[in-house]
Amino acid sequence: MPTLAIRASYAPLINLFVSREETRYYLTGFYSHPCDAGGVNLVATDGRRMGIFREEEGFIDGNGIWPLRDETLRACKRARDDKKKIRWLVIAPADPEKPDGTHRVSIVLTEPFSKASSALELAASDLPDLVPHIALVRPIDGTFPDYTRVMPKEMPTEAHASWFNHRYLETFFKVAASGDAHAPSICVHNTAPTEPTIILAGARPDFMGVIMPMRGGMDAGKFPAWWNAAPAAQAAE
Secondary structure, eight states: OOEEEEETTHHHHHGGGOOOOGGGGGGSSEEEEEOTTSSEEEEEEOSSEEEEEEETTOEEESOEEEOOOHHHHHHHHGGGGOTTSEEEEEEEESOTTSOSSOEEEEEEEEOTTOOHHHHHHHHTTOOTTTSOEEEEEOOOOSOOOOGGGGSOSSOOOSOOOOBOOHHHHHHHHHHHHTSSOSSOOEEEEOSSTTSOEEEEETTOTTEEEEEOOBOOSSOTTSOOHHHHTSOHHHHHO
């Protein structure tokens, strides 16, 4: 059965992209799998926006789609208080000798510069005073979509005018604000006005997002009609 250990601060960030629609139940959690560059890829999408994080310090054995319950998110968000510790989210089989799919969700604190292996060892020690058990969960059944299919083969180099839902864009600014930059920013790349659009967050090199454009109420490639009608002399005043 799969086992996962990631720094807890990633949980509330990837949860921003998790779907709330039960009809596509396999999108109501985040997908985790090994990253080719090392570490773990964390992916979530609601069909309109997608977030991909590479947790370079994470550990994973197998793939899985994991739900994030409220009690888990509350425990993970307290990571900012542990200035001298690393707070880990560990999801591991509740009883390896009885593989019924049940996993135990734990929050583990380790010393600075500790690796995921230290968190896994503590989580397996069954010391509730040191390793609080937050919840019991099962991986979400179903197949997570091949998210790589919506990604362009190369980063677009030409600019295109597109419309985006402002609420969806706010999600990406929240990711950017979680970094160290004093003025969080995002960079948008797309291949065509209606194609999936890549979003990068300047202070989060471990993140890449995708947002789907929407149809606008006017031609995004032109100035508003009132501007074009303004006399040149008036515009210069």
